[in-house]
Amino acid sequence: MPKIAYLESVRTHNRLSADVPQTLDPATAESLYVRYDMDELKKTATRDLPAKAAAASVTSLGMWRYACVLPDVTPVTLGEGWTPMLQSKRYPGLYIKEEGANPTGAFKARGLGLAVSMAKHYGLKHLAVPSAGNAAGALAAYAAAAGITAHLYMPKDVPFANYLEGIVYGADVHMVDGLISDCARLVGEEIKAQKAAGLPAEEVWFDISTLKEPFRVEGKKTMGYELVEQLGWTYPDAVFYPTGGGVGLIGMWKAFDEMEELGWIEKGSKRPKMYALQASGCAPIVKAYDEGKQVSEFYQHAATFAAGLRVPKPYGDQIILDILRESGGRAIGSTDEAILASILDWAKNEGLLLSPEGAAATAAYDELIASGELKPTDKVVLFNTGAGLKYTDMIAEAMHLRRPGSLPTSMPVGGIITPV
């Protein structure tokens, strides 16, 4: 595992030390990336990973197989990463990256696995997060594993699973009558008040919001390494990524930069077109992309049952829009009706229960196949960012499906419940 050389702000390229916990570039409020001594890394890091993993400890079998390009830290691990890549049974070029197989059933485990490992390394005692749901669940789990207190702020109408996660993992759970943007404001105000009140430094909460500290994006970059390794160290033609905060997309792009510099991918290989998929009920990136804007506007009246996509203004919007345009991809929004139809289509025809976020991506894929913009043979990696099983309540509600528990107990043996 390499030492961090420095932290670098995304656009201005200011350098900060990683010896102390950092949030944003204090001069510009930009996000920070982790940077290594790449000359040193070229000598030590190798993509010949499977042989190494076999010889290493059992905990190295997940995303820590990429330890040679991750910060030098003792992992707080729950088995995150190295998720299945499943070939579609209908579209020969389409691969589903099944992130629902992660701990806490979502890709969020990668970013928070690394960020909490670093927080423990720094000796932080209180971590706070505004979340659309799954980041809260993941933080609660990793904080519990690390012996750190988690403070969760999420909309009160998140999937029930996210609420339960917070409670059972022993977190400090705040259900907010608002959106993730309200949650972010509340976390910020609380920390400001704690500082104003002169709380001892170790009692002040650390804001572990994605892109407001450097390590969640660093953990998520492993999705980029993994998809390339699982395709035999080649790029696909396109990557479809459900975009709430969009940080997975940013992390993958960083991974592609690094892999090219390390020579793990031949220089000049054509990068995949990056597609950001949203719900039409909350589509700030789609709107900004279509209007040719550099940044997004706060999306008014955000509403969709794809809970993870209810992010009215992603903090990394500018970086995301840059990547979409540079790669030749774009942003597409799907209605909740199209998302639900795609969930049922994929369940019935491929045996996969996608999350609503993942189904926003498959719905958009169908649209591009229908229009001819994509061919079924184009090699596409599509991320199912979470397990459909985390959304049983949301999916059932969207389907108007009755619970078996509402049956009269006198129902005769063999009775069949049909959906209403």
Place this chain on the structure above:
Amino acid sequence: MPKIAYLESVRTHNRLSADVPQTLDPATAESLYVRYDMDELKKTATRDLPAKAAAASVTSLGMWRYACVLPDVTPVTLGEGWTPMLQSKRYPGLYIKEEGANPTGAFKARGLGLAVSMAKHYGLKHLAVPSAGNAAGALAAYAAAAGITAHLYMPKDVPFANYLEGIVYGADVHMVDGLISDCARLVGEEIKAQKAAGLPAEEVWFDISTLKEPFRVEGKKTMGYELVEQLGWTYPDAVFYPTGGGVGLIGMWKAFDEMEELGWIEKGSKRPKMYALQASGCAPIVKAYDEGKQVSEFYQHAATFAAGLRVPKPYGDQIILDILRESGGRAIGSTDEAILASILDWAKNEGLLLSPEGAAATAAYDELIASGELKPTDKVVLFNTGAGLKYTDMIAEAMHLRRPGSLPTSMPVGGIITPV
């Protein structure tokens, strides 16, 4: 992948052909095991698997890494197997085998992954299963992937996730006002009636109940291969297995037989003590073990929130009891209160949300640590057979936890919900 030499009944050792679909030994009603030409296998099968997997297709990264000891069939795969093995943060010798990372969130994916692959190979069109919940969900998913119709019979009070799985995967779902034993009876009666009515052979349902056909146990044996490989091709001191039907335990024992014969494990290595863990509300194996019986009795008034353990009389009871005694292990039951306490303990202190079945195993582990029968340094592999996230409704009910959805919408921003 080796050809199947023959199918063999467990005790009488009658041989049957695998050229046609088989259920039980017609002469003795015993379960059937898959047998290979072991002399041939010794020449062709190798435990040097990681190198092979790296060169193979992406779908070979799960349990199909053991293709060299599985039947020669085209896999219907959803990414099952090769689940994380997590070292406990408190007990240095304890490892959690996290089967919740499987497709459909449970170990059932292994057995049904293989059984549905074989069913497709045989050209079967209708598969029926009585289930405590998770087998129904897994069959529904794999049948959907294979283009086969699934007929599910499960108790009406299974976790809601199991019901939803059946519906979204497009299965024929029967919610029964009874237990899995009632479900099994109904499936048997339906098939009998279909035959009596002279339905064409391809329209008659095939009963894919575990141990009533040979391939579910064959798929589950991969848990045995995996735990040994992930421990560097050595045995642990003990294996803790939540036991409803108990077929995972039977499958692992078969894997140990095979690995020893193939020389993957040194001859004379001491096998792990096998522990079968149940809920005291449904503990037929515990009762039979404690009373020194060879078979179990039907457990009256079976009731526990560990839905997967509500199996009043496992079909493989005799095999299970033999294995427990031969290995020097035993059977232990835990109350629902102890199971819930263990769920909360593991969530808060290790960051893992276990299924109630998995927590029946951790509760028993605690008991043996407290009594001194086990030391924290004894190497134990404990199976969490399913994802806690599949049981949000059962766990919440056991905790008397309110849903955030029941909040008044006028609740002020920042309001905190506390569990009642």
